[in-house]
Structure formats: C-alpha cells, structure tokens
Amino acid sequence: MRISIFTLCLLWGFFSYAQTTVSGKVTDENGMPVSDANVVIAGKTIGTVTDTGGMFVLETSENLPFTLKVSSIGYAPVSVTVTSSGQEVNVRLQEQETLLNEIVISASRTPERIFESPVTVERFGIREIRNTSSATFYDGLENLKGVDINTSSLTFKSVNTRGFATFANTRFVQLVDGMDNTSPALNFVLGNLVGMSELDVHSVELLPGASSALYGANAFNGILFMTSKSPFDDQGISAYAKSGITSQEAAGDHTFYDFGIRMAHAFSDKFAGKANFSYLRGTDWYAVSEEDVLNPGATRADPDYDGMNIYGDEVSTNIKGVANSMVAQGLLPDGAQNLVPDQIVSRTGYAERNLTDYKAESVKADFALHYRPFADDFEIIYNGRLGRGSTVYQGANRYALRDFFIQQHKLEFRNDNFFVRGYITAEKAGDSYDMRFTGINMNRLWKPDEQWYGEYVGAYLTALQGGAGFAPGDETASHAFARQVADMGRLEPGTPEFKNAFRQVTGSPDLANGSKFQDNTKLRHIDVNYNFSHLTGSFADIQVGGSFREYVLNSSGTIFTDYEGPISYSEYGAYTQVQKKFMDERFKFTGSLRYDKSQLFDGFVSPRFSLGYTAGQDRNHNFRASFQTGFRNPTTQDLFIGLDVGRAILVGSAEENLDRYVRTYDLSDTGAALTGSPTMEVSGRQAYERAFSARSVQAFTASAEAGAPDPSLLAVADVEKVKPEKITAFEVGYRGQLENITIDASVYYNQYKDFIANETVVVPFYGALDLSDPVDPGTGPVPMALIALSQGDFQAYQTYTNSSVDINSYGATVGVDARVFGNYDFGINYTYADFDFDEDKDPDFRPGFNTPKHKVKASFGNTDLFENFGFQVNWRWSDAFFWQASFADGDVPAFSVFDAQFNYRVPSLKSTFKIGAANIGGSEYFTAVGTGLVGSQYYVSWVVNP
Structure with a gap:
C-alpha cells in the first residue's frame, strides 16, 4: 500500500x-x-x-x-x-547602489547573493563590460580588486591573484562554460585565446584564493568563471566592430582592428542554437631590452655579453680551452695558448625584432546546440570552441606562438539540480617557435661554433701581437677585432639568405638545428554534480559531485620525453558540500569535503568550512570567516618535460622520465683523456641524484676567478622528486550596504607546504662529487670534478622539486563603491599582498612571488550623464616589485595608468558607439622583466544589439 x-x-x-x-x-x-x-x-x-x-x-x-x-x-x-x-x-x-545583491554561482556551485557568499568573489557582468574603458572586456578584469594582469602580448594577458605566478600561471584556473581553458601541454591559460566573444558573455566571476574543495587540483590561487548567454534567453543577431592604433616608442604607431558577430535563435521551446565569431589583429609590443641578463650594465663590448632580448649570444665558451684544443690539433704553435686569457666569450646574437614580425592575432569561433526535450529545465547542450592565435609567450625563453590552435568540444546534460558534462581539449602548436633557439641555430647554420671560435682566437692573437695595425697587448681592441673577423659574412636581417635560414631553422623541431614547437597534446575531462536541495527542502542544501581527467601528451619528443609515443596518465576526485541557514536565516554554515587522487601520487583530502552572519535591522551587514585547504598536482611539464632551453635543460621528475631523457655530450680534450672516451652520456636521473647546486658552483667559480679557488664552497644538490603542493588558507571578511555606499573587505593568510619550485643544478660529466678522486694534470693533484668544471665539461639542469621550507603569504583588500553627486558612480579599492619564508633554510629556493605589495584602483563614471551619453574613467597604480622567473630576474618599477571611454547610444539603430583609450598619456610600463613596454591603445567601436 x-x-x-x-x-x-x-x-x-x-x-x-x-x-x-x-x-x-x-x-x-x-x-x-x-x-x-x-x-x-x-x-x-x-x-x-x-x-x-x-x-x-x-x-x-x-x-x-x-x-x-x-x-x-x-x-x-x-x-x-x-x-x-x-x-x-x-x-x-x-537605480541604486546594489553591487552586493548580484547573484553568483561559483562560490558554492549554487546561486546566492554576493552579499552572502562564504568566500571572496568578484563579478564582472554585462553592465561592467559595456562600461569598461579597456580595449577588451578581458583587459577590464584588471580593474577588479585583488587582480593582477601580467601582459606578455597584446593578445596574451595572464590573470593572477594572491601572488606566486609568472605568465605560466599554473596555480590559476579559468573555466569557460564549465570547460577548463588550460593548454594541456603548457599547463596554463593563454588569456582569452579560446575564451569568449564579448557579445556572448553573460557574466564573469572570479574567486581569489584556494578553491580545491569544490573544483579540485590546481584551483589553488584563484579561479575565473566565464559564462555565456543562452540562445533561449538572448536571441537575434548582434555585432561589434572596433579599430584604432597601438602606440609604443620602440614600435611606433600600428593599426589594430577587432570585430565579431553573434547569432542566436530559439526555433521552438525545445530547440535553440547560437554561433559566435570574432577576429582581432594588431601589432605586439616590441621587446627591445639589451640589458645584460647576467651582468647588468654590460654592453656588447664585453666579450661575454648576453642581452635580454638578444638571442644567440647565450652560446659561450672559454677561449682558453679553444686555444688549448687548437694547439693540440696543430692549428696554433705551441705556447700560443699562453697568450689567450681565461675568458668566457659569447657569440653575437640577433635582436628579437629581427626574429619575429610581432603579429598579434586572435580568431575565435564557437557554436552551441541546446535541446530541451520536455520543454522544461532539463537541457542537453553541445558546445564547440575553436581558437587560433599568434602571440608572444615568455617562459624559460621567449616563444613566438604562430597559428597556435586549441579546440574544445563539450556535451552536457543538466537541469536546475544536476549536470553531467564531458569535454575534450586538443591543441596544435602550429608554426610556433623558440626565438632563443632560432638565434642560436641560425648562427650555427651559418657558421658552426667550432669554426667561429677558432677564427675568433686566431684573430685575437693577431691583434694582441700587434698585427692588423693594432698596438701590441691591447686586449680590449683585440677582442673587438676578433669578433669582427669571426662575424665577417654573417647573415644580415632582411637579406634573402637570412630569410631562407630563418625558414629552415623555424621549420625544424630538432633543437640541435631548429626551433619549432611540435605538439598535439590532449586532455579529456568529465564533471558531475547533483544538488539535493529540492529534496531536502529547508533542512539543508546538499551537493555531491566528482570529476575525472586524462592527459595524453604528444609532442613527438620535442617538449616531453614521448619519443616512442604519447604519454598518458589520469586523476579523479569526488566532493560533497552542505549549506545550512540558522537564526532567521541570518547565520549561514558551509562545509565542503573533497578527495582527489592522481595516478602518480597519493590521494589528498581538502576540506573547507565557512561561517557567515548577516547583521543589522535591514540585514545590510555581513561578516564571514572561512578555512580551506587546497592542493596542486605537479603539471605535465613538472613530470615529463625534457627540453633544452639554452642556459639549462629542463627535465621533469617523474620516475619513468629520469632514465628516458638521455643526452650525449662531447668532452674537452682533457675530459676525453681522463675518461678514455670523447663523449659522455648523461641521463636526467643524474640531475636529481648526482649534481652540485648551481649556487655553490657560482660561488666556487667566483673564488677561482679571484685567484683563490675554494672547493669547500661546492655543495651537493639535494633534490627530491616533485610531489603535490598544499595550501591552508584562512580568510575573514565584511560586506556592507550603507545607503548609497557599498563596502567589501577581506583579510587572508595562506600557509604553503611542499611548495613546487625549480632548482638549477650542475652535473659534471665525470668525477666524484665528494672530490675523492684527484688526478695530476701536470700542476698537482686535482679532483676530477673540479677539472670538469674548469674545462666546461658540465651541464646545467633545471629540476622540478618542492621547497623544504614553510612559505606564508598574506594580504588584504578593501573596496568602496558609491553613488555620488546624484547619479555618478565612484569606486576605489586597495590591495595589499606579501609573503615570507626562511631563506637560510633553503637558499636555492626561488619563490617568484611576482606581485606588488600595494595596488590602488579607482573608477568614476556615469552611464547617463545626459540622454543616451555615458562615460567611464579608470585609474590604477601598482607598487614596484621584484620579478623572478626562469627567463630573467629584475625590478619592475611602479607605474600608474589612466584609461577612459565615452559612449553614445542610438536606440533607433540599437547601437552604442564608443571612443576610448588605454594608458592615456603614453607613460610606458611593463609588468614582467623581459617583455615589451606596454604603450597606449586608442580605439573607436560600434556595437549593435537586437
């Protein structure tokens, strides 16, 4: 019954x-x-x-x-x-100042007001997109409090919150309609390359800080959600056209243009579809720094000069060893080597502007089919996204990404209470290439290193001994003459010979003679979530969910060690969340728990708890506190990379990777005599198990150059294989609505453990690291490892490991938005961010915080200054900070930027016309060492909405 x-x-x-x-x-x-x-x-x-x-x-x-x-x-x-x-x-x-009443979904995977969100959340919606003074809506995110955008290119902006990020921001996640935008091989988001057209954006939500309890691995320092418009709700044809100029002292003025179209239609109450297309083309910011990376202040007059945006001069050698070899081969008379100094000399490089056309391009297309079989909230969605672009990415080197292509395809089943989605992300590197290796291998294609250095040494001796009209003994003039002779007939930019060599080098994926990227990596992902609130009623809001991901690495051995075929591995996770309101719905509890497991590592549990209380007779004050943990799995590169980037070789620490990466090196004559072989094979395992720390080798080398070599300075590197990184985060905050004033403030404290970091080590090709095997090369007993270091018989490796010290970061944000002078909008926010760690416990650790300690941002505008006319002005100031990354370290000066726009609406044409400028005044700045200075951008746009 x-x-x-x-x-x-x-x-x-x-x-x-x-x-x-x-x-x-x-x-x-x-x-x-x-x-x-x-x-x-x-x-x-x-x-x-x-x-x-x-x-x-x-x-x-x-x-x-x-x-x-x-x-x-x-x-x-x-x-x-x-x-x-x-x-x-x-x-x-x-109209009223009600920023905190907006509905967000990201903070708890369920709709709730920002006012009651258990954690800090920022929202950038349709109104903000229309009013942004930035050239694109994605650039406009920089005006949100607590947000940094590092600019690598006109089309590649890297969003960052709460520090510890380079352009390869592997601690930050970006989701577009639920799909992770991360490049499967690069492990970070390429800005809005395969994101959204501004015509299709419904909302952008940003959660700074750890979010692993709901979103799994890598939602570690922040997560950005972009949600598109539904073709059922937003129909018709809309379009925009935008054009203007970019202006930079190094590049001059260049035209850019950007246009897009959106088409959406509901064919019935059951079936709807939409399609978007956008295209942007312009000229990138030129990177023209000639600062010596290793010896600031030096110029090309220094024999060992290595310019920042000069490539090919990374190749260097000690010409004393070259002279010794030439004497041994009978190419120089005996004793000539005594006239050659113990001097490192680098080859002459090419400026970056000669190795790229600085084309910035972005082509995005997406299409979606929505089917509601019962004409209710149950919906089946297919969504395909395609993105192709040309941009500049800065990692260990500077890379010209040319026709880089990413595609995503998603099938989703959902209603108001659940979703099941699966998607695949696939990428192709196109004609992308490494600019540093382009310079190196164009030099070698024209003239091999051995020949170039032989000519250099011969010309040096000629000038030093008074030949060719030089005064005897003038070492500076002799070096200049030697370079002139060795460079005679060098490929000149713009000539047919240069262009042919460029095409040959950038067309080869073998870094021994080329510089091309070759990559077809994929990832597959499944997400499920069910919300039981419709069943549990007022008892509690309960959710459960999970995810599965598989990586398939396929670079044909050019990036990863996938020489014999693709490398695949997987990870999965499951979570639950409970939300409950008490005390007349003023008190809100949120508890989450997630378990994640990678095929390569032990499982990890990440809980989150938060409490919120709404106070005041009008319920206009909200206080919140949260505790959460997060973790980050090592990336595909941390695990499986095997890539020579010039100054060092990057080798991932997955157990199977260590023996798979093997390289054969030519030994010096001395090394060949000691080992009995002209070559030596070195595997990646030796970088982790048989190496000196780079810092100690530098100290030893400095002591030797000072005339008092001290072997006790050498320290054996202690490098553990990489494992997941963990974070424990605490946050308290306040939100308040005081008549026409809105306040949102928060303070956070993060504790990191097993912080994933790089450590550079030096592997000598022979000799015991404890220096217990001295031999006599004719000057007395010397340990073989010291001979290897002195003869250049060694290789620098960049390893992937975890810091042994505890690292803490902390900060605060406060934002005030108000309606002033009647109907003017004014907002100002301040962000503080800092970190600390015990450097003495891990002197080789490079934190790469890369975040200004202080930031201030302000906005002022009026959407209806008078009928159909509005304007917006944004200003932001960033404190100076120290940039630390694998390409280069250095200071980033403080900068201040003004953006502004004026718009006019024509309702009869369903159009909005806008004129605007970013960085008014042209005070050029940069956000990372090694990039081009960011100049000004002036634009006009026309947007048509149905």
Missing part, C-alpha cells in the same frame, strides 16, 4: 511538473529594457535572466502563489507575487 501511494505521488509530481509559466519585461526608470536581470523564485534556486530586450519566460513546478525577486546590478530589487499561470509580470527597476 505504501509503495502504491509513493508511486502515485511520483506520478503526480511528474505530470504536475513545469505547469506554471510566467513571462514579462524588466525596464529601468526611463523605460529602457534591462538585460541580464535576475528573476528568481524567493527562497529557491529556480530562476532565469532577461534577454537583451528585457524579456523573460520562467517555467516552474512551484505551487502557486509564490514570489518573484527581480534584481540587477545598479538597481534596487523588486518583489512581485505570482498568483496564476500565464501571468504577465512587468517590472520597473529603480
């Missing part, structure tokens, strides 16, 4: 489902439609948003009567009672 009654209840629930339909329109005080307004059933997570015409349709099984809450950023919320199906609801919103 009970079973029968239960069955009848289920059937009644099924047939009564989605029986109430409510439609209507939302407008502002002037009768203009308000798009993307939230229309939500009070006390529920059921709702919809208005389209660009302010229209909405909501279908629900909620029993009548019920209350709709209508809200939109910048307006006071309105409640409307619905008493019958088919009721038409027309709502007029009054």
